[in-house]
Amino acid sequence: MIEALDQFDLSLWTLSPGSETFSQPKDDHYDIEYYGDSPHIDYTTLGHWFEEHYQDIFATILSWVNRSNCDLLILNSPITYFDETRELVDKLREKCPVGSILHDVPGESFSKLMESYDKCEDWEQSLADTHHERIHISKAREFGVFASPFQIGTDFTIYNSAWAREFYDPEGEMKNIIFHPLVKQTDEEPELDLNPVDFTIVNPLPMKGGALFLALANFHFRNDKIRILGGGYNSAMLQLEPYLRPVSSGFYHGKMNGNIEVLDYVSNMSEIYRNTRVLLHPTRIEGYGMTAAEALLENCLVVTTDIPGVIEGVGNAALQMPYFATPQEWADAISDMIKNREEWKTRIAERVRLLKDRQAREVVELERFLAHIVQDS
Numbered sequence: 052m053i054e055a056l057d058q059f060d061l062s063l064w065t066l067s068p069g070s071e072t073f074s075q076p077k078d079d080h081y082d083i084e085y086y087g088d089s090p091h092i093d094y095t096t097l098g099h100w101f102e103e104h105y106q107d108i109f110a111t112i113l114s115w116v117n118r119s120n121c122d123l124l125i126l127n128s129p130i131t132y133f134d135e136t137r138e139l140v141d142k143l144r145e146k147c148p149v150g151s152i153l154h155d156v157p158g159e160s161f162s163k164l165m166e167s168y169d170k171c172e173d174w175e176q177s178l179a180d181t182h183h184e185r186i187h188i189s190k191a192r193e194f195g196v197f198a199s200p201f202q203i204g205t206d207f208t209i210y211n212s213a214w215a216r217e218f219y220d221p222e223g224e225m226k227n228i229i230f231h232p233l234v235k236q237t238d239e240e241p242e243l244d245l246n247p248v249d250f251t252i253v254n255p256l257p258m259k260g261g262a263l264f265l266a267l268a269n270f271h272f273r274n275d276k277i278r279i280l281g282g283g284y285n286s287a288m289l290q291l292e293p294y295l296r297p298v299s300s301g302f303y304h305g306k307m308n309g310n311i312e313v314l315d316y317v318s319n320m321s322e323i324y325r326n327t328r329v330l331l332h333p334t335r336i337e338g339y340g341m342t343a344a345e346a347l348l349e350n351c352l353v354v355t356t357d358i359p360g361v362i363e364g365v366g367n368a369a370l371q372m373p374y375f376a377t378p379q380e381w382a383d384a385i386s387d388m389i390k391n392r393e394e395w396k397t398r399i400a401e402r403v404r405l406l407k408d409r410q411a412r413e414v415v416e417l418e419r420f421l422a423h424i425v426q427d428s
Contacts, residue, residue, distance in 0.1 A: 109139045122425045124149045131198040148428045150207040154338045157196045160185045160218040200225045214360030215338040228420045237321045249275035251327040253342050256287045260333025266378035269296045278312045324349035368402035
């Protein structure tokens with residue numbers, strides 16, 4: 052998103068967790084750390100830390116804004132995920148229009164949708180059945196969907212998929228635009244000396260399909276080479292390791308343990324995809340599915356859960372598995388996919404062309420959208 056926004060002739064700051072690049076027109080950049088002297092914060096403790104320090108964080112943000120010449124402000128997570136954010140947005144809107152970026156699907160609404168899907172196993176029908184409930188959850192404060200534009204009072208919202216928008220503002224009552232995350236190939240020199248593997252999975256937390264992956268790895272792919280990327284802060288591996296075969300006293304970064312290799316973090320994901328036959332993407336809840344879309348650019352076969360947000364990225368170029376498909380059904384379908392890989396490679400090439408065309412168009416549309424927000428303010 053920052054890369055796309057940086058192309059525009061607008062004075063723009065994005066307020067995101069950690070140290071990010073805050074850009075103004077031309078080539079002036081500022082590295083700003085708003086956690087200050089905070090201790091190391093990981094995925095599991097960030098929310099508690101934010102709740103404890105949010106007043107200091109908000110004061111720092113307001114100080115920057117009062118010294119800046121902003122045309123727009125766009126808030127990202129975790130700032131958008133707390134009840135107190137409304138207080139910050141009200142003050143920021145005195146300076147300029149304020150928007151937010153929403154990537155994730157709120158659990159409350161998704162749970163309601165899944166109650167319907169469990170009966171009909173049809174995404175479109177489930178959306179229709181829960182339409183009014185999802186609107187109510189997004190608007191009613193007792194459900195705590197604080198990122199909702201109805202809750203934090205932003206002037207506009209950027210959604211990363213039409214699917215994500217269904218869970219916040221399905222009727223488009225608030226100003227919004229859909230901007231799918233940019234995908235790009237890289238020519239960077241390899242950082243790691245990677246050997247090819249049969250399967251790769253990224254961040255296999257329970258909500259990303261960790262349980263299904265365990266069944267595949269332990270019982271179906273024991274003779275295949277598997278690479279696991281632990282994801283942010285490696286929290287996924289902490290949960291998987293006790294149940295993963297071969298049983299081990301510890302999986303070490305970059306070392307093969309039997310047929311499994313674990314990597315904690317890789318900055319150049321293209322390197323991973325180029326050395327993978329099939330990317331496993333058995334996610335259980337997703338706003339878009341960036342990992343699956345990125346893999347296609349490197350001609351990597353992808354098998355994914357058929358969540359609509361993911362399909363917005365991969366289209367028919369990935370093998371789509373029903374949400375409640377069994378591990379055996381996954382294994383059989385993957386075997387067939389590998390046998391017909393040339394047909395899938397043709398689909399991938401066409402999808403990559405469509406993705407590049409779409410994002411070129413969406414960058415232009417986003418610039419126009421933001422320019423109109425500025426003009427109307």
